Each structure stands twice: as structure tokens, then as C-alpha cells.
Amino acid sequence: MxxxxxxxxxxxxxxxxxxxxxxxxxxxxxxxxxxxxxxxxxxxxxxxxxxxxxxxxxxxxxxxxxxxxxxxxxxxxxxxxxxxxxxxxxxxxxxxxxxxxxxxxxxxxxxxxxxxxxxxxxxxxxxxxxxxxxxxxxxxxxxxxxxxxxxxxxxxxxxxxxxxxxxxxxxxxxxxxxxxxxxxxxxxxxxxxxxxxxxxxxxxxxxQGGSHLAISTRGLARQFPARGRRKEAVQAVKGIDIDVRRGELLGFLGPNGAGKTTTMRMLATLLRPTAGEAVVAGCDLRKDPRGVRRRIGYVAQNSGSSDESTVEEELIIQGRIHGLSKDAARNRSDELTAQLGLVGLGKRLCKTLSGGQRRRLDIAMGLVHSPDLIFLDEPTTGLDPQSRARLWKHIRWMRSELGMTAFLTTHYLDEAEALCDRIVIMDEGEIIAEGTPDDLKATVSGDSLILRVPVECTETAAGIADQVEGSSELSASDGLIRMRVPRSGAVTPGLLRALEEAHIPAKSLQVNQPSLNDVFLKLTGHSLHENVFESQIGIPKTFSKMENSHA
Structure with a gap:
């Protein structure tokens, strides 16, 4: 027929x-x-x-x-x-x-x-x-x-x-x-x-022309010229190489000011590189930025929806901008509201949505044209734990059901470990480590052991702890002793016996397996959690590093 x-x-x-x-x-x-x-x-x-x-x-x-x-x-x-x-x-x-x-x-x-x-x-x-x-x-x-x-x-x-x-x-x-x-x-x-x-x-x-890579950069760099009181140019990104496989969920971590958002904005064609080359979703970043924009979705740190528009209006307008017919945009809007838990909210003004609902709307707007690759810039920042967990579910759904490639920046290490196939760590404009969460944690030698004793016993207890076979990274102050040991289960009983023989009471003993925060601490000299706190209270990054260097 x-x-x-x-x-x-x-x-x-x-x-x-x-x-x-x-x-x-x-x-x-x-x-x-x-x-x-x-x-x-x-x-x-x-x-x-x-x-x-x-x-x-x-x-x-x-x-x-x-x-x-x-x-x-x-x-x-x-x-x-x-x-x-x-x-x-x-x-x-x-x-x-x-x-x-x-x-x-x-x-x-x-x-x-x-x-x-x-x-x-x-x-x-x-x-x-x-x-x-x-x-x-x-x-x-x-x-x-x-x-x-x-x-x-x-x-x-x-x-x-x-x-x-x-x-x-x-x-x-x-x-x-x-x-x-x-x-x-x-x-x-x-x-x-x-x-x-x-x-x-x-x-x-x-x-993407048959390539197995969704993103490939070589020597990608961005320099901001001297301006105002700043007499020297700032090299925000220093010639980085990144390869992201199709269907991969990549986590991009780094302290504030490391160059993460600058890198993401370059890859999304929002900022022109000053050097290097990149292919994003099969299109040359410099020669075909329009082709890149057709094939990517971008969810910025701040909401891109208008307070005075309804959820349905935002999604339909976004679809029309990407070339969908009016009927196709409306159908796509209905499909995404069902998939992202926004059913019944189509006629609501965006300003009346909760934080989690508005963040899911941002993601829906990024998905309306079915992109090959989506950039998620700190998507769960400011959300309560329940909303974060729900958004995690939707991000996993994008990966498992749509086979979509996702490029994720986050300050939550548990989020990166739970969601990401691979993690890239950036500091001062350079890539300093990359690998799976397990591979990165394996670079940290041994378990973390935290012992609390009476303040007056700190020095003696530190001397005993220093005798533990294979111990490293020992620090002691105000009754708190931190160290790393290769096998915590084997050495802990002997350490407690030695303290007891020295008549030093152990107030508490905490053993932790290596975490991504330990990796971050080892590579950058400070915890990512500390960095986030410093940014929230307004401590400049340079001052924070100076404090660490004098500690």
C-alpha cells in the first residue's frame, strides 16, 4: 500500500x-x-x-x-x-x-x-x-x-x-x-x-559524524584582559584538554575561581576562546557555533525562566525558538512536564513555583529540542534534600532512557559520586586530575583516622600515633589527632592498647574510607566544603590560600 x-x-x-x-x-x-x-x-x-x-x-x-x-x-x-x-x-x-x-x-x-x-x-x-x-x-x-x-x-x-x-x-x-x-x-x-x-x-x-566523543578540546584557553584596577590579564583557563564520550555523565569539579564556569560557557558558545580548538556535539566550536547551539542544551546556575510567564508558555516559546512547529512545541511541552514531574503546573506563573519545581523547569527548557548534549551548571544548588534527590532521579533518567551526554558542575561531592561516570578536577585554570570516582579515591593512600584525646595529652598521644606502622599525614592540635593508615582495621586495636598503657583516655575514634573530599584536599590543599563556605561568607580565594599556606 x-x-x-x-x-x-x-x-x-x-x-x-x-x-x-x-x-x-x-x-x-x-x-x-x-x-x-x-x-x-x-x-x-x-x-x-x-x-x-x-x-x-x-x-x-x-x-x-x-x-x-x-x-x-x-x-x-x-x-x-x-x-x-x-x-x-x-x-x-x-x-x-x-x-x-x-x-x-x-x-x-x-x-x-x-x-x-x-x-x-x-x-x-x-x-x-x-x-x-x-x-x-x-x-x-x-x-x-x-x-x-x-x-x-x-x-x-x-x-x-x-x-x-x-x-x-x-x-x-x-x-x-x-x-x-x-x-x-x-x-x-x-x-x-x-x-x-x-x-x-x-x-x-x-x-556527530560517527565520532564516539561528544566533546573534545585541545589547548582550550581563555584570557581576560586587564581592566580597571586589574593591571594584569587574567588567564582563567590555561590550555586544557578534555574528552567526553557520548552517553557519558561527566562531573566537573573545582574550587571557586578555578575556571569551571568559564570552560562551560566556552563549550556552550557563550564565550569565545582566546586559544585552542574544540569539537562539541560533532561541530567545530569556532567554525560552526550555530551548529553547536542547535545540538546542545544549557542549564545555567540561575533560572532562565521569566517570573511573569507560565510554565507552558516558557516551554512552547523555547520550542518555537528551536524551530518546532506550534503543535510540536505544545506536544513536547506536555511530554516534558509529564517526564519531569511538572504535571498540573502548566498554567502557573514561574514566580509561584518552588525552588525544585523551577529547577526542573530549567532542565525541561534545556531538553525541549532533544539535544545531544546538555550542560548542567550546579543544577541542585540551593535545593532542599528532597528536591535534590528528585532532581538526581531525573538526571539519571536523561542518561539511562535518552542516552544523553551530560556535563555537570557541582559543589556537592556526594552528588558527583552518585551521578557521574567520570570526574575532572580543575584548579587555577588547569586540569589537575581525572578518572572515575573509585580511581580518584584510590590515589589517596590509606584510611583517615581521627582520634580525640584530652588536650593536655595531645603531644604524647601524637608521639604514640606516629609509631603506628605505615602512618602518614599526621597532624595534632587541641586534643585532635589526624592521620592516615593503610589498614585501619589492623592497626586500630594496637593504637588503643598503646594509649591505654600510657594512661591516655581516647574520647572518640573515627575511621573514614577515602572520599572525594580527601582527593580534593590532597590535590588543592583545601576541602571543597571549606571552599564553598568561604565563597558563601565572602572570603576571597587568594586570602583563603594565604591562610592555608601559613597554617
Whole structure:
């Protein structure tokens, strides 16, 4: 049936859709013909299907030969991936889920029980009784009735083919029922369908020219010129190299003034680098900043919503700015409010929302155009623990269900450890460490041991503690002794016995496994928690470091 040609990878329309990943940027119908091997695309019916289904959209303007330009959409690439999967799968001899044979196989697969009659297949398909008798005569896929058993059953080949078609149909149905933004993409080779996050990564890989990296920087730097009383230029970011894999959730940590926000603003095209190069979401940061902006979402530290606008207005306006039609923007708004726990708040003014609700709205605004990559600049700052936990859940959802890459800055170390696959630590404009949370904690030697004794016994207790085998980083003052030991469980009993023999009462003993704060303390000379407190009460970073150097 011509109106269902997009479901058949071997139809002219299906072949045109499958050709989309081989086209880059804007293309003409002649270029689409060439990608099809010169066989041509139906300039009326086939083209209408591609546009009506939002697999392609018209670009602005014409080429030098005055030919209309078109762009592939994310929806078109996703459909192309499924058709290519059906076309190349060796077990899919019936390749269209909407072909009569394909529909019969799917209905037979979904039928409860190993055996079925023709009516069992015809009824769920809403077909006239007896209409599938001829279709079911497929010995390779379906065992035909015998005098002893008048029922049909699937062969192993039929079951495999049916499972492939059923999976593809479910994916296609999801695409049909879920409104998709139609921003342009830069496709590459199609990849087989798979779990949701893997499919999303495959689609993002296509838009990013097949690269496995969502962000790649080399020597990225930013210098602020001398201004006012500041006589010297400030090198805020000093030639950093960062690689972020697609689908990764990267945590970006550092003290205040380290250059985190400057780096994020450069990667989001809000600040121009003074040196270096970067590729973000498949686009060159310097040469194609508009391409970067089309493919990223950005959630700043402060809310970007207007006090006098409603939640629904903010999301629809954001969608329209990114090129969605009015209906598509409204549908996307409804979808995001459901996914981010904002149902029933669409008509509320933004100024009436709680802190957690407004932060979720900010994230929804960053996701409205289905970006490949989202930047989250301290997303949970100022939220109560319950709102933080809820926002964590939504960030995990973006990663697991959408396969999205996230670049997260935070001052909460528990947040970084709970959410991030990998952590990069920055200080004074330079990357000083990176790795998984466990890898970073492994760089801190031993467990932390904190012993409290009477103040007058501090010096004697410190001498005893210093005798513990493998002890390091010993400090003692005002009855508080801190040290690191390689195996706290093995040395603690001996230490307590030695204190008891010296008649020194141990008021308390606390043992901690290495934490990210210990890593931060080791690398920067101060705790991140201390740095946050200093920033809140207004202590300049330079003064804080001077205090630490004199301690």
C-alpha cells in the first residue's frame, strides 16, 4: 500500500529514507537521487511522505542552481536506522512489519500459545475472516495444518523473523506517537536498533559524524584582559584538554575561581576562546557555533525562566525558538512536564513555583529540542534534600532512557559520586586530575583516622600515633589527632592498647574510607566544603590560600 511505503525498506520511499544517513547537511533532490544510485525518488508522492512524516524538512534558501534545499531530521535518521536494521538482518526475510505476511507473523507471535488458527491472527488485525488463508501458506515460516492438527504454528525461522518485525514495529509506533523536534542533523552510517539508550547513542553518533566523543578540546584557553584596577590579564583557563564520550555523565569539579564556569560557557558558545580548538556535539566550536547551539542544551546556575510567564508558555516559546512547529512545541511541552514531574503546573506563573519545581523547569527548557548534549551548571544548588534527590532521579533518567551526554558542575561531592561516570578536577585554570570516582579515591593512600584525646595529652598521644606502622599525614592540635593508615582495621586495636598503657583516655575514634573530599584536599590543599563556605561568607580565594599556606 502506497500510504505505508515508509515501513518497507525495499520500497522507493524506504530506500530514500535509508539514504538519509549518507547525506551531510543540506541536500537537494538530485543529491538524494544520487545517494539512491540514480534510481530516483518520487517527486510527488514519495517526497510528500518524507515531508509529511517529518523525515526531512525544507532548509532556508536555495542552492546556486536555484534548487530547493532539504535537511534530514532526527526523526528521519531514527526511522532510517530501523529500516536499515530490517534490511540487513539475515533472519528478516519478510522485511516490512506492514506487509500482509509481516502483519500475520507479528499477530502469530503475539498470540498466546504455540498454535493458532487463521481467525486468531485475523481478529487482532481486524481483517475479514478467511482473508489470511493465502498469506499463511508460508512453509518456511508457518507449519500448515494437517488432518491430525488443523491449527497453524510458527517455525523457528518464522519466530525469529516475527520477533525482528515486532521489535521494529514497536519502535516505529513509538516514533509515530511521540512528537519529535525537526532540527537539522549531520548524519552518518546507520546502526542496528537496540535498547533505548543504545539507540539514542547511535542516533547521536550519526548526528556527530560517527565520532564516539561528544566533546573534545585541545589547548582550550581563555584570557581576560586587564581592566580597571586589574593591571594584569587574567588567564582563567590555561590550555586544557578534555574528552567526553557520548552517553557519558561527566562531573566537573573545582574550587571557586578555578575556571569551571568559564570552560562551560566556552563549550556552550557563550564565550569565545582566546586559544585552542574544540569539537562539541560533532561541530567545530569556532567554525560552526550555530551548529553547536542547535545540538546542545544549557542549564545555567540561575533560572532562565521569566517570573511573569507560565510554565507552558516558557516551554512552547523555547520550542518555537528551536524551530518546532506550534503543535510540536505544545506536544513536547506536555511530554516534558509529564517526564519531569511538572504535571498540573502548566498554567502557573514561574514566580509561584518552588525552588525544585523551577529547577526542573530549567532542565525541561534545556531538553525541549532533544539535544545531544546538555550542560548542567550546579543544577541542585540551593535545593532542599528532597528536591535534590528528585532532581538526581531525573538526571539519571536523561542518561539511562535518552542516552544523553551530560556535563555537570557541582559543589556537592556526594552528588558527583552518585551521578557521574567520570570526574575532572580543575584548579587555577588547569586540569589537575581525572578518572572515575573509585580511581580518584584510590590515589589517596590509606584510611583517615581521627582520634580525640584530652588536650593536655595531645603531644604524647601524637608521639604514640606516629609509631603506628605505615602512618602518614599526621597532624595534632587541641586534643585532635589526624592521620592516615593503610589498614585501619589492623592497626586500630594496637593504637588503643598503646594509649591505654600510657594512661591516655581516647574520647572518640573515627575511621573514614577515602572520599572525594580527601582527593580534593590532597590535590588543592583545601576541602571543597571549606571552599564553598568561604565563597558563601565572602572570603576571597587568594586570602583563603594565604591562610592555608601559613597554617
Amino acid at each position: 502506497k500510504e505505508l511505503a515508509e515501513f518497507d525498506p525495499e520500497s522507493c520511499c524506504g530506500r530514500a529514507i535509508r539514504a538519509l544517513p549518507r547525506l551531510f547537511g543540506s541536500f537537494t533532490l538530485d543529491q538524494l537521487d544520487f545517494a539512491l544510485g540514480g534510481s530516483g525518488v518520487d517527486r510527488s508522492g514519495g517526497l510528500r511522505i518524507l515531508e509529511d512524516r517529518q523525515f526531512i524538512r525544507r532548509d532556508h534558501g536555495f542552492n546556486p542552481a536555484n534548487q530547493m534545499l532539504y535537511l534530514a531530521t532526527a526523526k528521519g535518521l531514527r526511522w532510517a536506522t530501523l529500516l536499515e536494521y530490517l534490511m540487513t538482518s539475515p533472519e528478516a526475510l519478510v522485511k516490512s512489519p506492514m506487509h500482509p505476511a509481516g502483519r500475520a507473523l507479528i499477530a502469530a507471535l503475539r498470540h498466546s500459545g504455540d498454535h493458532f488458527s487463521a481467525a486468531d491472527v485475523e481478529m487482532p488485525l481486524r481483517l475479514p475472516v478467511g482473508s489470511l488463508h493465502a498469506v499463511l501458506d508460508m512453509p518456511l515460516f508457518i507449519r500448515v495444518p494437517t488432518p491430525s492438527d488443523p491449527r497453524f504454528s510458527l517455525t523457528s525461522a518464522g519466530r525469529s523473523n516475527a520477533a525482528i518485525l515486532d521489535n521494529a514495529w514497536r519502535e516505529m509506533y513509538e516514533i509515530i506517537r511521540t512528537p519529535s523536534p525537526i532540527h537539522p542533523v549531520t548524519p552518518s552510517a546507520s546502526t542496528p536498533a537496540g535498547p533505548k539508550s543504545e539507540r539514542a547513542n547511535a542516533q547521536r553518533s550519526a548526528r
